[in-house]
């Protein structure tokens with residue numbers, strides 16, 4: 001065996017299992033980068049089907065990737081909101097207050113683009129197929145990092161929203177929660193579409209239409225987790241409970257890098273669950289999963305839902 005072999009072999013020094021994983025990832029990267037369907041993809045789908053039927057029901061962790069087909073680009077993607085509206089200003093409450101005070105036109109654009117994106121979005125195949133898996137008794141709950149409510153719109157019953165919900169607001173004083181209808185937000189959006197309202201008019205509009213509690217008159221805020229905010233304790237406990245009480249976890253459309261949510265697959269693994277990841281490209285989680293399916297979530301789920309293909 002020549003020295004040349006070792007120098008060319010990026011897996012040299014890894015254990016056999018890690019070598020397999022590494023080669024699997026490299027192969028997946030090569031396949032996905034050339035957009036060629038892997039020849040043995042069906043084998044991986046069949047394996048996932050077998051695991052889910054033998055060890056299920058599953059719990060599912062979803063991220064921004066599952067809503068891209070609904071018209072919501074990932075925040076950090078090339079079309080993402082963070083390109084135009086940097087998270088250093090728009091991702092946390094003090095930054096939003098600062099932007100509103102100093103750059104009201106920019107703030108109004110952010111508000112308009114954000115509301116438009118979420119109001120126009122409708123569930124895609126992934127949301128619908130996950131709801132079908134739940135109806136079939138193969139899925140016990142979804143933990144989502146998304147705030148778009150599309151899982152519920154598709155019919156999913158048990159959804160744990162660890163980062164909150166864009167359409168829900170909570171009163172800071174009496175803790176009353178309200179859900180804003182898409183129609184109400186569309187009406188608000190119409191007023192943002194024209195000329196800039198100016199700081200005072202915009203403030204009055206926001207206070208009157210969105211941010212005043214109908215019960216106590218106190219200020220309310222979107223029920224979402226911004227950068228630097230802690231997660232809601234009871235929601236997080238519900239997510240942990242779901243993870244620990246299922247023998248299979250399916251991870252979809254997330255790069256698994258945002259903590260503490262990125263810990264959930266590892267908690268599942270430590271509790272003895274089988275991890276299945278579906279993602280067109282490998283992620284930081286891929287080396288740790290039991291089965292990686294390099295595919296879009298909609299195509300892979302369709303094959304999982306369709307019993308006849310597995311007969």
Ligand SMILES: [Zn+2]
Nearest residue numbers: 171174213216
């Ligand atoms: Zn209140």
